[in-house]
Amino acid sequence: MFWTLPRKARVYVVAVVIAAALLSLYLLRFPSPIRVPTHEIVPLLLILGIASLVTELRVITTPAGDQRTIVSAMFIASILLLGATLTLPAIVVATVGSHLILRRPWVKAVFNVAQYILTTGVAGGLYEATAIALGGGPAPGFNTFAGGCALAVLALSYFVINSGLVAAVIALSQGRPLLYVWNLANLEMLAQYAAMVVVGIIIAMLWETAPWSLALVAVILVGVYVSFSLAESLQTTQRDLLRRMDELQRRTAELSLLNEITGALARAADPSHLWGVIYEQAGRVFDTRCFCILLRDEGGEAFRLAFGRLSGSPLTAPADEPEAPKTTRLARVREPVLVTGAEARAIVEELPAAAAPEHIEAALAVPLTAGDRTVGMIVVAAEQPEAYTADDLRILGVIADQAAVAIEKARLQKEAAETRALHHLNILKAEFVSTVSHELRSPLTPIMGFAELLTMIDTNTETVREMAGEILRQAQHMQRLVDDLLDVSHMEAGRLRLELIEIDLDPLLRRTVREFSRQSDRHQIIYHRLSPLPRVRGDAVRLRQVLDNLLTNAIKYSPDGGRIDVRAWCTEQEIAISVADQGIGLPPDKIGRLFEKFYRVDNALAHRVRGSGLGLAIVKHLVDAHGGRIWVESEPGRGSTFTFTVPILPPDERQPSLRTSTDRAERGMDATHPGEERSHAEAYSAG
Amino acid sequence: MRKHILLVDDDLSVQRLVTLTLGTADFDVVVAGDGATALAHAFSRTPDLILLDVMMPDMDGFAVATALRSRPATVGVPIIMLTARGSSDDLARSQALGIREHFIKPFSPLHLLRTVYEILDETLPPTSAIIRRLAEGGD
Numbered sequence: 001m002f003w004t005l006p007r008k009a010r011v012y013v014v015a016v017v018i019a020a021a022l023l024s025l026y027l028l029r030f031p032s033p034i035r036v037p038t039h040e041i042v043p044l045l046l047i048l049g050i051a052s053l054v055t056e057l058r059v060i061t062t063p064a065g066d067q068r069t070i071v072s073a074m075f076i077a078s079i080l081l082l083g084a085t086l087t088l089p090a091i092v093v094a095t096v097g098s099h100l101i102l103r104r105p106w107v108k109a110v111f112n113v114a115q116y117i118l119t120t121g122v123a124g125g126l127y128e129a130t131a132i133a134l135g136g137g138p139a140p141g142f143n144t145f146a147g148g149c150a151l152a153v154l155a156l157s158y159f160v161i162n163s164g165l166v167a168a169v170i171a172l173s174q175g176r177p178l179l180y181v182w183n184l185a186n187l188e189m190l191a192q193y194a195a196m197v198v199v200g201i202i203i204a205m206l207w208e209t210a211p212w213s214l215a216l217v218a219v220i221l222v223g224v225y226v227s228f229s230l231a232e233s234l235q236t237t238q239r240d241l242l243r244r245m246d247e248l249q250r251r252t253a254e255l256s257l258l259n260e261i262t263g264a265l266a267r268a269a270d271p272s273h274l275w276g277v278i279y280e281q282a283g284r285v286f287d288t289r290c291f292c293i294l295l296r297d298e299g300g301e302a303f304r305l306a307f308g309r310l311s312g313s314p315l316t317a318p319a320d321e322p323e324a325p326k327t328t329r330l331a332r333v334r335e336p337v338l339v340t341g342a343e344a345r346a347i348v349e350e351l352p353a354a355a356a357p358e359h360i361e362a363a364l365a366v367p368l369t370a371g372d373r374t375v376g377m378i379v380v381a382a383e384q385p386e387a388y389t390a391d392d393l394r395i396l397g398v399i400a401d402q403a404a405v406a407i408e409k410a411r412l413q414k415e416a417a418e419t420r421a422l423h424h425l426n427i428l429k430a431e432f433v434s435t436v437s438h439e440l441r442s443p444l445t446p447i448m449g450f451a452e453l454l455t456m457i458d459t460n461t462e463t464v465r466e467m468a469g470e471i472l473r474q475a476q477h478m479q480r481l482v483d484d485l486l487d488v489s490h491m492e493a494g495r496l497r498l499e500l501i502e503i504d505l506d507p508l509l510r511r512t513v514r515e516f517s518r519q520s521d522r523h524q525i526i527y528h529r530l531s532p533l534p535r536v537r538g539d540a541v542r543l544r545q546v547l548d549n550l551l552t553n554a555i556k557y558s559p560d561g562g563r564i565d566v567r568a569w570c571t572e573q574e575i576a577i578s579v580a581d582q583g584i585g586l587p588p589d590k591i592g593r594l595f596e597k598f599y600r601v602d603n604a605l606a607h608r609v610r611g612s613g614l615g616l617a618i619v620k621h622l623v624d625a626h627g628g629r630i631w632v633e634s635e636p637g638r639g640s641t642f643t644f645t646v647p648i649l650p651p652d653e654r655q656p657s658l659r660t661s662t663d664r665a666e667r668g669m670d671a672t673h674p675g676e677e678r679s680h681a682e683a684y685s686a687g
Numbered sequence: 688m689r690k691h692i693l694l695v696d697d698d699l700s701v702q703r704l705v706t707l708t709l710g711t712a713d714f715d716v717v718v719a720g721d722g723a724t725a726l727a728h729a730f731s732r733t734p735d736l737i738l739l740d741v742m743m744p745d746m747d748g749f750a751v752a753t754a755l756r757s758r759p760a761t762v763g764v765p766i767i768m769l770t771a772r773g774s775s776d777d778l779a780r781s782q783a784l785g786i787r788e789h790f791i792k793p794f795s796p797l798h799l800l801r802t803v804y805e806i807l808d809e810t811l812p813p814t815s816a817i818i819r820r821l822a823e824g825g826d
Binding site for chain 1: 698700701703704707708742771791792793794795796797814817818821822
């Protein structure tokens with residue numbers, strides 16, 4: 001403690017101690033006169049020592065926050081009765097005793113001893129000098145003129161020296177002017193000393209006239225002690241109550257504010273209206289001259305300005321930076337934070353606003369959290385470092401929570417509306433596709449029918465046959481498109497259902513390959529059964545559709561002819577079927593999108609080959625619906641291999657005979673079958 | 688005795704296609720352009736087979752079929768539905784009405800011819816004969 005004091009203060013303390021030591025030596029050498037008889041000295045010393053210690057221990061905190069004791073009254077009484085010299089033991093007992101009991105810093109105790117010795121010595125000396133000078137002797141009567149004047153001098157000098165010495169050490173350690181420090185305590189101290197002198201005189205007079213009445217003094221002291229204690233505890237209780245009342249009032253105000261905010265946010269149906277509400281409500285609690293609400297786009301990391309006010313005028317997003325460039329500090333804000341100084345400026349600089357406020361010293365940043373995702377941020381900033389408190393942060397946190405709930409609600413409402421609209425649109429689309437395909441089918445019936453009959457009629461005109469053949473081919477193509485569109489429409493509407501029964505794939509594969517072999521002279525289509533094929537649960541018509549699609553593609557995309565190998569084998573849990581061609585193959589980067597709707601590989605040949613781009617999407621959907629998988633291996637110029645799988649029936653599910661299924665597959669797709677709309681593609685494509 | 692077939696379809700092209708196809712055989716084909724005419728024909732002379740379009744104005748194929756099934760004379764007549772539709776609902780209704788076959792448009796006329804022979808329990812002539820009849824104009 002001593003070494004933490006400024007050098008001047010240290011020198012002063014040392015000087016006071018040395019002066020006190022010298023004065024003590026002087027006092028011991030020339031003791032002051034004693035008013036009481038010799039036999040009374042010891043009990044009086046004892047009483048004054050104990051009284052000094054008790055009063056020094058009883059520290060009172062004044063409303064101004066200063067700490068006071070009434071020990072000076074004991075010392076003054078001691079000076080009047082025993083003289084300055086015999087007051088020294090009382091001083092030592094009071095200061096050292098209180099130092100030991102209250103564990104005060106030793107430097108304070110030493111200084112207190114020293115300043116009390118100086119005060120007592122000097123004031124006592126002045127008292128005697130005045131009394132002698134006015135002819136009252138060294139110990140004049142209290143009711144004489146000399147006694148009265150000497151008392152006044154004692155009180156005044158005691159006050160000046162005591163308070164002056166203390167004020168000086170405070171002034172020196174705090175680096176403030178002496179008069180300033182002294183002034184602070186002046187009036188109060190003056191009153192205190194006046195009281196002390198009175199108490200001192202009363203004690204001295206009592207001793208002189210009736211020593212037994214000092215017992216009364218002891219009772220009074222105890223009474224004072226107790227009442228001080230009571231007063232202080234009452235004061236503490238009162239302060240505590242006031243603090244709690246304050247807190248309660250603040251909380252009540254906060255609650256009503258939050259209630260209003262919640263209500264306002266709940267009423268704000270439109271999120272853009274919400275920002276204004278938040279701004280208004282927050283402005284009632286703290287400085288919102290710089291106020292920003294930032295939002296993150298779904299899936300994005302960067303914040304964009306959703307709402308901004310700078311001194312009441314709208315803040316705008318920067319025109320030249322569509323994406324907020326650097327939001328590293330903001331992005332790190334996961335919890336509400338109150339930041340000051342450089343950190344506050346760092347946050348404000350990252351605001352995606354065209355104009356940033358200057359001289360920022362404090363900021364609040366509170367994330368808007370929906371679920372576990374930060375969807376946005378509220379940032380307020382101010383020029384004063386103490387503009388925001390922890391309470392402001394808490395309130396903004398609650399506002400942000402409410403806002404996040406409102407944002408989430410708005411998002412869900414929008415999403416629900418979009419989903420409804422989308423669903424409606426999907427139904428309309430499915431209906432449209434359905435109608436169009438029906439409308440297309442009707443004219444196709446005579447076109448294809450007559451063309452079929454024409455191709456059969458044995459005329460000598462080759463041209464007629466050729467023309468009829470072309471009509472038939474084009475109509476078949478149209479029909480496939482219509483079928484594919486309808487399938488996709490059903491797929492999207494979730495209405496494409498399979499009629500799953502136990503089937504034998506081997507005859508289906510054999511028949512399909514045989515029929516396709518007849519279609520193309522340039523392709524050699526070969527079926528390889530690599531292992532026995534157990535029965536599977538599937539829709540024979542749909543599996544045939546998968547095969548047709550893969551074989552049609554294999555033929556289409558190997559324009560120069562070549563081998564097409566259809567392989568079937570059985571693994572532990574599934575049957576795998578692959579269709580491998582030696583055609584143009586696929587670039588690796590296109591394979592990933594191959595099974596998307598309307599996707600067609602972008603190259604010269606693909607442009608010549610006609611197709612809706614729906615076939616593989618339908619194939620994948622059908623394979624998926626069977627619980628199988630489909631994939632492709634391909635290399636440009638070397639051909640492609642499409643492989644799909646169908647899960648095998650567990651042995652206990654197999655049934656001995658199911659005529660209809662294989663029957664239906666054998667007959668192709670012309671059979672009537674409940675569940676799905678199919679045309680008689682077979683009848684045309686086989687011929 | 689020649690088998691008597693009733694064709695019900697409002698589309699003239701389809702009428703012509705079917706009559707031409709069936710004309711290659713020894714069938715007596717009567718054509719009706721709407722449901723009411725069809726029922727009048729059927730009730731006056733019970734056909735051996737009815738080819739019935741579903742989508743027709745005023746009275747659709749299902750209504751005609753239901754009316755046919757309500758009379759003892761026509762309750763057992765085999766019906767082939769010719770339709771551009773093929774939803775599960777339609778197929779379920781067909782099943783309930785005891786309809787033998789569904790031909791979803793566009794269909795192969797030759798396949799229809801084969802099915803008609805099959806249902807009427809007649810022997811299908813060799814293809815060459817059919818082609819010859821076809822070239823001659825179907826009669």
